[in-house]
Structure formats: C-alpha cells, structure tokens
Amino acid sequence: MKKNYLFLLLAVLCINAVQAQDDAPVSVVKNQFKVNLLFPAFVYEHGFDAKNTLYSEVTLGVGYRYSSYYGTSWYVFPMINEQFRHYYNLEKRAAKGKRTARNSGNFLAASAYYNFESLNTNEKYGNYDPSFTLAALWGFQRTYKGRFNLEVHLGPGVNFDKYDTEFVPVTNFTLGWVIGK
Template structure:
C-alpha cells in the first residue's frame, strides 16, 4: 500500500510540474515572522508550482479546562511540502503572484519541545509532533510584508499520547529574496 501511495504521489508531482506556464513559485524565499509567532522561514521551489517550506520558530498553545486557563510559548521546527494551485487564475486576473502569493494545499509537520519557554502550561512530555494535510494561502506585498494562514487536521503525537487535532497557523512578517 505504501508503495502504491508513493508511486501515485511521485507521478502526480511529475505530471503537475511538466505543465507549461509562465507563472510559478520563487526559487527561494526567506521570511522573518515577527508578530504572534516569531521565527525564521525558508521556502525553496522544487517545481513550477511546488515548494518545500522550513520554519524554525515559536508556537503558542492555550488550554482551558473548566475555569483553569494555561498558555505556553514553545520552540518548534516545521516542515511542509506545498502545492500552489491558483497562480494561473491570479495572473489572468492581474493579481500578484510574486513572493508565492497564492493558495496551496500542503502536507505539513512540526516538532516542538515539551516545556514552554514562556507561560505556565505544564507538560508531562518531552516533545510533541503533528503531521497532516492543510489548506492555506500566502500573500506577499510589494513592500515585502507577508501574511499567511493554514487550516487543517493532523495526527498529533508525543512520548506519552496521540490524538487527532486541528492545525491552525497564522503568520505575519516580511519576505526577502523575491
């Protein structure tokens, strides 16, 4: 089964990257996310419409149980394979596609430390990870201002538990190298 899924994925990637077009992803894009979840991000083009995105930064967790509220800011590493699907449509309408401004579907993953660097959220685990599909969009404006949103559902795991949880990512920052 794994070989079949891998073969389908590779063939679809080859087919999608073989289509002719004048619009495509940036060869590389470096982003500094400053607001909400600070971090450094590097997105590299691997085909006409696909990128690999790597982020080293922080993530926010908030938990409310009955009347008790706790939060924590955690160090994390994220990686994603993104497929941008609407560059042609955006370009035909005269909209910006530079800086990978478009909508995408992605397979994303992250790994975070179990202890917060800021906050009072206590954890009995050494790490937490998550992997899953997301839908997202990214916009990069002429000034370099960059914003992005991702929504999805992922398999979450740690050294003590596993469960299904929502994936929500929101970033504000600046993009360089476009």
C-alpha cells in the first residue's frame, strides 16, 4: 500500500514538473556571445530579466561622406555600441511555434555608439574625427539551427562631434554565429 502512495506522489510531481516546463515563460538568454562576419565584431548580450538585455559590441564601422568640395569618401573606424534592448514579441512568436531560442525576436532599443578616429586618414579618403551617436532603434534578431545569427536594426539618431551636431539615420545588418553554450 505504501508503494502505491509513493508511486502516486512521484507521478503527480513528475506531471507537475513537465507541465511547469510547458508553461514556463519565454525569456531572453542570460549570457550570449556572438561573432559577426561582415564587419568583424565581438558581441556580448546580458539578459537582465525575461525581456530586457544589455547588448555590447566592439566592431569596425564603415561610413560614407559626400562633399561638393572634397567629393566622395569612404572611411573605416573602430566603434563601440551599447544598447538597452526590450524584446517585445517573444510570447507571440512562441505561441505561433516560431523560434525564440538565443533571443530570436523583435526589439526596441536605446543605443549609444562611440566612433573612434578613422583608420584611413590619408588625403584621398579624408579624415573622420571621433563622434558619439544616440539613437532609438527597432530591430530583429534571429538565431537559426547551427547557431547562425542574422540581425537588422534601424532608427533615427543624433550624432555629436567636435564640429557639428546632426540628425543621422542609424542602420546595421550583421551575419554571424552565436558561440558558447
């Protein structure tokens, strides 16, 4: 008789544990590392709670500038990007059976970029001075099987440098891999 009660108790606990896993809230990953390929970058994304992360990136940026006097110039510069992200559609994606693993979802972000002095500073390409950009972004991130990662974000920003303050479009497209667990 005691074996039957013990078996019943274990069965109830197991059923509750399985049901709790099915009803578990969908949330962002606590720690995620990525390597981007298009423009070499290292990314760390730290999850604070179920929907919010701090995204930190060190990368090389590419810029374009046109002036009627100097003409067209392209420049390459090291950049640090910090974003506070809010993933707003994880539950909706999960309910539709879509992937939410490794922060696969849409997000809104407050972003701060620091662009260092350009690496190509000869007369042909011009010089790009350090600048700081604040931006409000919308974007999405998808991590597929094999940990292949795609990310796009865009939005309006304000750029500050020693000469000027101006409104700028902020866009980013990355392809890479999530590394680690």
